Amino acid sequence: MTGPVSQASAVRRREVIDALRRGTVPQAGLDLLAVGLGRFEAALDDDLATASRGGAAFHAIRGDYGSGKTFFARWLAERAKRAGLATAEVQISETETPLHRLETVYRRLTERLTTATHQPSALRAVIDSWFYTLEEEVLDAGEVDEEDEAGLAEAVDALMERRLAEVARTTPAFAAALRGYRRAVAAGDGATAEALIAWLGGQKSVAASARRTAGVRGDLDHFAALGFLQGLLTVLRDCGHPGLLLVLDEIETLQRVRGDVREKGLNALRQLLDEIDAGRFPGLFLVITGTPAFYDGQQGAQRLAPLAQRLATDFTTDPRFDSPRAVQLRLAGFDLPHLGELGRAVRNLYREEARHPDRISERVDDAYIGDLAVAVTGGLGGQVGVAPRVFLRKLVADVLDRVDEFEDFDPRLHYAFTVTSSELTETERNAAAGSADDIELELP
Numbered sequence: 001m002t003g004p005v006s007q008a009s010a011v012r013r014r015e016v017i018d019a020l021r022r023g024t025v026p027q028a029g030l031d032l033l034a035v036g037l038g039r040f041e042a043a044l045d046d047d048l049a050t051a052s053r054g055g056a057a058f059h060a061i062r063g064d065y066g067s068g069k070t071f072f073a074r075w076l077a078e079r080a081k082r083a084g085l086a087t088a089e090v091q092i093s094e095t096e097t098p099l100h101r102l103e104t105v106y107r108r109l110t111e112r113l114t115t116a117t118h119q120p121s122a123l124r125a126v127i128d129s130w131f132y133t134l135e136e137e138v139l140d141a142g143e144v145d146e147e148d149e150a151g152l153a154e155a156v157d158a159l160m161e162r163r164l165a166e167v168a169r170t171t172p173a174f175a176a177a178l179r180g181y182r183r184a185v186a187a188g189d190g191a192t193a194e195a196l197i198a199w200l201g202g203q204k205s206v207a208a209s210a211r212r213t214a215g216v217r218g219d220l221d222h223f224a225a226l227g228f229l230q231g232l233l234t235v236l237r238d239c240g241h242p243g244l245l246l247v248l249d250e251i252e253t254l255q256r257v258r259g260d261v262r263e264k265g266l267n268a269l270r271q272l273l274d275e276i277d278a279g280r281f282p283g284l285f286l287v288i289t290g291t292p293a294f295y296d297g298q299q300g301a302q303r304l305a306p307l308a309q310r311l312a313t314d315f316t317t318d319p320r321f322d323s324p325r326a327v328q329l330r331l332a333g334f335d336l337p338h339l340g341e342l343g344r345a346v347r348n349l350y351r352e353e354a355r356h357p358d359r360i361s362e363r364v365d366d367a368y369i370g371d372l373a374v375a376v377t378g379g380l381g382g383q384v385g386v387a388p389r390v391f392l393r394k395l396v397a398d399v400l401d402r403v404d405e406f407e408d409f410d411p412r413l414h415y416a417f418t419v420t421s422s423e424l425t426e427t428e429r430n431a432a433a434g435s436a437d438d439i440e441l442e443l444p
Contacts, residue, residue: 100264171227180214
């Protein structure tokens with residue numbers, strides 16, 4: 001067997017299968033499940049390369065519920081990390097992360113900051129790596145002896161000031177907090193160091209004593225958040241991460257907030273896009289996800305004409321001719337052939353780890369997977385778009401596991417697809433609207 005499945009490591013295969021068995025989106029290995037996304041790969045890789053070279057990029061992902069927007073974003077994040085970029089996925093919400101308060105967006109960004117080698121939050125690891133890089137650069141220049149601690153610290157501080165000069169002009173507090181953090185680490189003051197990392201991450205209620213030590217005051221506000229993002233990009237670039245993929249997920253929540261709050265949120269997004277176009281954020285690749293109603297409706301982007309103009313994309317042609325370089329990228333969602341293809345990919349992935357791979361191939365053949373896809377879709381009101389999570393969980397936990405464990409288990413004879421309402425998300429329950437608590441469908 002050749003291709004991505006056979007080349008995947010055993011650890012990656014197990015992680016993917018375990019997540020599907022739980023009914024969750026895997027945290028890694030999404031390229032193994034990326035059905036129908038191949039047409040975007042070249043254009044998005046170009047965008048990642050642009051960010052890596054110090055440029056900036058933006059895309060708006062468009063799709064109905066169940067079309068795979070979150071999966072798409074996480075698949076793209078995996079590609080970004082392989083290209084060396086840091087990533088962060090932020091869910092926009094009315095109460096926890098309102099878009100009109102960019103300080104909350106920045107705070108969530110730092111909480112979710114991830115690199116290929118560090119899980120969230122990678123902020124402290126990134127900053128420590130940055131100071132190490134600056135020290136190595138000073139030592140490589142040969143102007144300071146490694147044993148001269150005071151001279152090395154002074155030279156590193158001077159280099160830091162040069163690197164942060166542009167940021168310090170607009171957000172001097174960012175550079176001041178970095179200096180304070182470095183002094184606290186050198187003095188062995190762990191509590192102050194932790195507090196200043198929290199403050200750099202936009203956290204509230206940081207000890208006043210720590211802020212005084214660094215010469216900063218107050219909490220991060222909406223206007224300073226953009227300066228902090230600029231500073232973070234500088235730090236990332238200098239320590240080997242040439243850019244940042246930032247995903248703002250579920251931006252359609254703006255439609256559900258109070259009118260004045262919606263206006264502020266839309267304007268914040270417009271401001272962010274303008275700052276990207278102006279070159280303020282070298283290395284930033286911003287992605288937003290939303291439903292068609294957000295992009296096209298009067299309660300969404302159309303409410304703010306300048307934003308609507310920046311997001312405008314022609315979708316009057318056949319989806320086959322959608323450009324992967326457009327501002328908006330349309331996700332068509334799953335149909336039955338795609339669902340079957342996804343099932344076959346998971347079956348092949350499972351077979352690589354199975355104790356009885358031949359039995360898997362024989363009893364869970366392509367025809368059976370097609371039948372199961374039809375049954376699951378029928379149980380969810382015929383809406384294929386909301387079926388993948390349930391379909392994959394049933395395929396792994398109810399069918400493949402049993403075939404591998406029990407020699408005499410034949411899914412065509414011994415298994416009928418059944419789902420209870422407690423197993424479903426709210427969207428999935430709505431799709432199965434009006435059904436009984438249990439749905440049982442005999443497979444052909």
